[in-house]
Amino acid sequence: MRSFLLHKILLVNIAGALALSSCKDDHYLATPPPIVDHSSFTESFDTVDAAIARGWHIINKSVPLGPSVWRDGGTIPALFSAYSNKGSNAGFIGVDFLSTSAQKGIISQWLVSPPVLMQNGDQIIFYTRSHKVPGYVDDNPLDSSDFANRLQVWVNTQNDSAELVGNGESTGSFTQVTDPVIDINPNQYEWHNSPGTYPIDGGPQSTAETIAQAFPTDWTKFETKITGLTQPINGRFAFRYFLTQAGNGGRGTGIGIDEVRYISISK
Numbered sequence: 001m002r003s004f005l006l007h008k009i010l011l012v013n014i015a016g017a018l019a020l021s022s023c024k025d026d027h028y029l030a031t032p033p034p035i036v037d038h039s040s041f042t043e044s045f046d047t048v049d050a051a052i053a054r055g056w057h058i059i060n061k062s063v064p065l066g067p068s069v070w071r072d073g074g075t076i077p078a079l080f081s082a083y084s085n086k087g088s089n090a091g092f093i094g095v096d097f098l099s100t101s102a103q104k105g106i107i108s109q110w111l112v113s114p115p116v117l118m119q120n121g122d123q124i125i126f127y128t129r130s131h132k133v134p135g136y137v138d139d140n141p142l143d144s145s146d147f148a149n150r151l152q153v154w155v156n157t158q159n160d161s162a163e164l165v166g167n168g169e170s171t172g173s174f175t176q177v178t179d180p181v182i183d184i185n186p187n188q189y190e191w192h193n194s195p196g197t198y199p200i201d202g203g204p205q206s207t208a209e210t211i212a213q214a215f216p217t218d219w220t221k222f223e224t225k226i227t228g229l230t231q232p233i234n235g236r237f238a239f240r241y242f243l244t245q246a247g248n249g250g251r252g253t254g255i256g257i258d259e260v261r262y263i264s265i266s267k
Contacts (some may be wrong), residue, residue: 039116043260045093046086048072055114060099063106063168066247068098070111073256083127083219083258095241096131096254097147103249106168109241115160116262119232123263124153124178125223126239130215131253132191145198146191148251149215152240153182153224160234174238178224188243188251189214215255237262 045051048071052058058070073082074090085091099107116122130146154174156164166172176183191214192198192206239257246252 039118039122039262039266040264041114041116041262043113044084044086044091045073045258045260046091047089048093051093057110057112057163059110059112059163059165061108061110061165061167061170062100063108064101066098066100066102066105066107068096068109070095070109073258080129080131080256082256083129092256092258094131094254094256097243097247097250097252099241099252100247102247104245105247105250107241107243107246107252108166108168110165110238111240111257112156112165112238113236113260113262115234115236117232117264118155118157118226118229118235118237119265120225120227120229121265122226123223123261124182124226124237125221125259125261125263127219127221127258128184128216128255129219130191130217130255132217133253143193143196143198146215146217146253148188148190148243148246149185149253149255150188150241150243151182151184151215151255151257152176152242153178153237154240155226155237156235157229157233158235160236165238165240169244171240174240177226177228179227180224182222182224184222185213185215187213188245191215191217219258 043051060069070093072090073092073094082091095109099109128151130149132144132146134144154171155177156174157177158173164173189210190204190206192211195207195211197205241255243251
């Protein structure tokens with residue numbers, strides 16, 4: 001008898017609580033919680049191992065796959081110093097044309113950030129440059145070229161997974177929700193010391209205009225902002241070294257990235 005009464009009392013109390021909750025002003029439930037994770041950070045890539053320990057991911061999705069991955073600068077690409085070096089190592093991260101094993105394949109090398117809480121207005125700032133090769137044309141030793149390089153910035157707005165990058169030309173779950181969209185040298189122009197037709201046997205023609213649009217061969221600052229989000233998300237951004245008709249017999253020398261900053265609007 002006692003258990004029956006107790007059960008009945010509990011049912012009455014639950015019903016009353018539900019009735020009261022339906023009368024309350026619950027509009028606040030539709031309001032996102034306050035942002036407490038600022039997510040701002042700076043990555044100098046003084047060593048790649050340290051960057052990986054901080055949550056960076058390196059993923060080669062080139063077709064066909066080659067032996068190279070993002071690694072400490074100073075090997076290939078070589079012959080240039082870091083933008084900012086706080087240690088005794090090369091002090092930047094780099095990648096090269098051997099990302100694919102083909103003479104002319106697709107290079108798609110991903111450098112994916114640690115997870116961050118993203119909001120519209122957050123900034124991504126970084127420095128990059130390409131590796132130029134001197135003496136590109138035998139009878140013009142004063143010329144040099146980078147054989148064309150390209151770099152993009154992508155964002156995973158679906159979740160904070162680093163593994164959802166596409167294979168080859170695909171970008172998987174990553175989209176370009178930044179303003180401006182960062183796609184450095186989308187036309188895959190070669191850099192040269194001066195205009196001309198390279199090589200002499202009928203290669204690409206370089207003009208002052210194409211050289212100006214080619215990948216910078218000195219450390220150059222780029223910046224963009226997150227935009228288009230409907231609410232704050234936990235996601236990742238990524239750098240993609242991307243070239244077509246690339247490899248040992250095609251486009252690409254290599255590039256470096258240094259001093260990456262993610263600046264939250266809640267800083």
